[in-house]
Amino acid sequence: xxxxxxxxxxxxxxxxxxxxxxxxxxxxxxxxxxxxxxxxxxxxxxxxxxxxxxxxxxxxxxxxxxxxxxxxxxxxxxxxxxxxxxxxxxxxxxxxxxxxxxxxxxxxxxxxxxxxxxxxxxxxxxxxxxxxxxxxxxxxxxxxxxxxxxxxxxxxxxxxxxxxxxxxxxxxxxxxxxxxxxxxxxxxxxxxxxxxxxxxxxxxxxxxxxxxxxxxxxxxxxxxxxxxxxxxxxxxxxxxxxxxxxxxxxxxxxxxxxxxxxxxxxxxxx
Amino acid sequence: xxxxxxxxxxxxxxxxxxxxxxxxxxxxxxxxxxxxxxxxxxxxxxxxxxxxxxxxxxxxxxxxxxxxxxxxxxxxxxxxxxxxxxxxxxxxxxxxxxxxxxxxxxxxxx
Numbered sequence: 001x002x003x004x005x006x007x008x009x010x011x012x013x014x015x016x017x018x019x020x021x022x023x024x025x026x027x028x029x030x031x032x033x034x035x036x037x038x039x040x041x042x043x044x045x046x047x048x049x050x051x052x053x054x055x056x057x058x059x060x061x062x063x064x065x066x067x068x069x070x071x072x073x074x075x076x077x078x079x080x081x082x083x084x085x086x087x088x089x090x091x092x093x094x095x096x097x098x099x100x101x102x103x104x105x106x107x108x109x110x111x112x113x114x115x116x117x118x119x120x121x122x123x124x125x126x127x128x129x130x131x132x133x134x135x136x137x138x139x140x141x142x143x144x145x146x147x148x149x150x151x152x153x154x155x156x157x158x159x160x161x162x163x164x165x166x167x168x169x170x171x172x173x174x175x176x177x178x179x180x181x182x183x184x185x186x187x188x189x190x191x192x193x194x195x196x197x198x199x200x201x202x203x204x205x206x207x208x209x210x211x212x213x214x215x216x217x218x219x220x221x222x223x224x225x226x227x228x229x230x231x232x233x234x235x236x237x238x239x240x241x242x243x244x245x246x247x248x249x250x251x252x253x254x255x256x257x258x259x260x261x262x263x264x265x266x267x268x269x270x
Numbered sequence: 271x272x273x274x275x276x277x278x279x280x281x282x283x284x285x286x287x288x289x290x291x292x293x294x295x296x297x298x299x300x301x302x303x304x305x306x307x308x309x310x311x312x313x314x315x316x317x318x319x320x321x322x323x324x325x326x327x328x329x330x331x332x333x334x335x336x337x338x339x340x341x342x343x344x345x346x347x348x349x350x351x352x353x354x355x356x357x358x359x360x361x362x363x364x365x366x367x368x369x370x371x372x373x374x375x376x377x378x379x380x
Contacts, residue, residue: 028369031326032316045324050276052331056306057280063299065288 125172128181128252132172136209137216138244139165141228143202144236151235153204155188157228158195161206162186164224168215170208174249176200181252196253212243273313297346298339301355305338306331308362308369315369318376338362 113120124130139161144151158175165173173180178195185196192199208215219225219241228239251257291299309331316322338358345354 025368028312028315028372031330032312032319032321032323045328046272048328049324050272052306052328053273053276053310054280054283056303056310057277057282058284059280059299059303059306061281061284062289062291063303065284066291069290 127257128172128179129257131248131250132209133246133248134171134209135212135243135245136170136172136207136247137165137212137219138242138247139206139208139219140240140242141202141204141206142238144238146236148236150231151237152191153193153202153237155186155193157231157237158193158200158204158206159186160224160227164219164222165206165208165210165215167222167224168208168210168218170210170215172209172249173206175206176204177250179249179252181256183256184252196256198253207244207247207249209247209249216241216243297355298342301338301342301358302335304359304362304366305334308365309334311366311369311373315372318373334362 125132141153141157141161143153162173162175162180175186175195176198178184178198178200180195185194187194189199192201193204194200228237231237232239309327312330313322313327316326341354341358345351348354
């Protein structure tokens with residue numbers, strides 16, 4: 001029933017192989033089996049036994065106490081960290097709120113600066129820094145069908161049309177939906193045409209805001225109008241000028257509005 | 271009966287004096303306790319089998335604690351840290367369970 005015989009004499013190779021079995025087998029110190037049963041209990045040893053047990057109890061109590069005492073400290077530390085995180089979070093939130101408030105303040109202040117000043121508003125329109133709306137004309141240019149020489153609309157054509165429109169009194173122009181500003185370039189890139197470095201596809205629609213009647217009449221009479229007439233006759237391109245109401249144009253691309261090297265000249269009274 | 275009284279006396283003494291263990295000794299205490307427990311459970315089994323002997327118990331108790339402490343110290347010095355302690359705990363744990371199982375078999379027949 002006890003399962004353990006004198007394991008010191010048990011040397012079957014199988015048992016030697018299995019470390020864990022061996023361990024369990026010899027769990028009881030062999031010395032207990034070797035003791036002379038007949039010897040009288042030794043008084044001093046009994047005292048030592050007692051002392052060992054006292055020591056064990058003492059150790060157990062001390063360790064239990066220690067870990068109990070240490071726990072509040074670690075708990076305290078943890079709580080402090082949590083509090084710290086929470087307070088930082090609060091700080092962040094309040095900073096965020098104040099940033100938002102300041103942003104609103106900036107917006108309201110800048111709108112107060114911009115909105116009453118007619119001059120500033122006009123500058124924004126002139127610089128194509130803001131969207132505009134107004135009546136005007138629309139010119140549609142289409143390349144000649146087929147592969148005739150010079151039948152493609154070139155950048156020069158578009159440049160001349162734009163020039164003619166400015167000459168005729170246009171106040172805002174966009175080409176293929178790309179608003180022209182003072183730094184806009186119209187050029188050919190391979191087969192196509194780019195405006196503000198955005199490519200424009202055929203047919204090209206050029207819209208201009210201005211007095212409708214004046215624009216149409218002046219343009220047709222201008223060198224640009226006559227040039228287009230020539231191109232239509234000789235190369236087969238087609239163009240069409242029509243009046244359009246309530247043309248809406250967006251601002252020029254932000255990239256075109258950046259000014260990095262030029263700075264304003266301080267105005268003395270002139 | 272006397273051993274249990276001894277254990278209780280020890281616990282009471284510990285609670286009474288509440289000494290704090292020096293930091294350097296802290297890793298040794300749990301291992302020492304496990305080693306001592308192994309000796310105690312072994313003694314209980316021997317007792318149940320009518321073979322208990324004070325001398326054997328005292329010697330096994332002291333040598334267990336000392337060797338366990340030595341292993342921890344060595345592990346510390348060799349830089350393997352807790353690994354050696356883990357080995358000690360595994361071996362002692364198996365012995366404790368085996369002895370406890372023997373006692374259980376004897377008294378509960380299970």
